Amino acid sequence: MVIDKETNENIKTISSEEKKGIEGANQPAFSKGLYDWLMFLLAYYSRIRENLKIDFETFIILQVVVSHSLYHLNKDGVKKFTEIQKNFDLMSMSSLSKINKLAFASIAEVLQLPRETVRRKVLQLEQKEIVKVDDVSGIILGPTYKTIYKEFVSKTTIDTSTLVKRWNTNGTLERLLQMDKK
Numbered sequence: 001m002v003i004d005k006e007t008n009e010n011i012k013t014i015s016s017e018e019k020k021g022i023e024g025a026n027q028p029a030f031s032k033g034l035y036d037w038l039m040f041l042l043a044y045y046s047r048i049r050e051n052l053k054i055d056f057e058t059f060i061i062l063q064v065v066v067s068h069s070l071y072h073l074n075k076d077g078v079k080k081f082t083e084i085q086k087n088f089d090l091m092s093m094s095s096l097s098k099i100n101k102l103a104f105a106s107i108a109e110v111l112q113l114p115r116e117t118v119r120r121k122v123l124q125l126e127q128k129e130i131v132k133v134d135d136v137s138g139i140i141l142g143p144t145y146k147t148i149y150k151e152f153v154s155k156t157t158i159d160t161s162t163l164v165k166r167w168n169t170n171g172t173l174e175r176l177l178q179m180d181k182k
Contacts, residue, residue, distance in 0.1 A: 033172025040163045044156065051152055053128075057113070058121045064110055065122075065131055068102045069141050081157070085149060101138030 048059045073079060073087055104122060108115040122139055125131045129144040167173035 030172065030175060032170045033167050033175070036163055036166045036170075036172070040159060043159065047152065047155065052148065054125070057117075058124065060111060061107055061113075061118060061121050062125060062130060064107045065102060065125075065139055065141060066145075068100075068139075072100075085146075101136075102140070103138050107139070 045056060048054065048056060052059065054062070070084075073084070079087065104115055104119045107113075107122070108118040111118070122131060122133060126133050126142065129142040130148065131139055131145070132142045133139050164173060167176070
């Protein structure tokens with residue numbers, strides 16, 4: 001692991017073996033796959049901004065809250081897409097998070113963001129009823145997240161499926177699956 005001096009970010013050093021996997025003979029599949037990936041990301045980012053009306057940093061903070069909720073929901077077994085949708089009332093109950101409640105400081109630590117930035121953005125999400133914040137339960141999903149799940153997550157799942165199918169068709173998927181093999 002190397003630290004980039006300009007950004008102070010950790011950067012994984014790529015081994016010569018990994019470079020061979022990336023720089024192999026099948027360059028067209030990689031460039032096509034990279035293009036498909038970038039188009040997926042651009043569409044995803046645009047949908048976050050246009051549909052959810054939040055910036056990307058706020059979206060990532062929301063994803064920490066969602067992952068915390070899913071972690072607790074998965075304790076009694078993994079769920080199907082529709083089961084998650086049916087369990088939103090459970091996911092937004094204060095009893096779910098009492099043991100390991102999610103706090104501003106926890107999110108700030110996970111994302112390496114200033115605590116005040118996290119607090120401000122979580123309170124903006126609370127105004128939209130996407131999350132709820134209180135002293136007993138911490139930060140949990142709010143009632144508006146049901147709509148986000150139904151519409152935004154459904155569209156993202158379909159877009160991801162389309163991306164993987166494209167990668168499968170043009171050889172990128174196989175190439176990616178081969179990269180960790182030595």
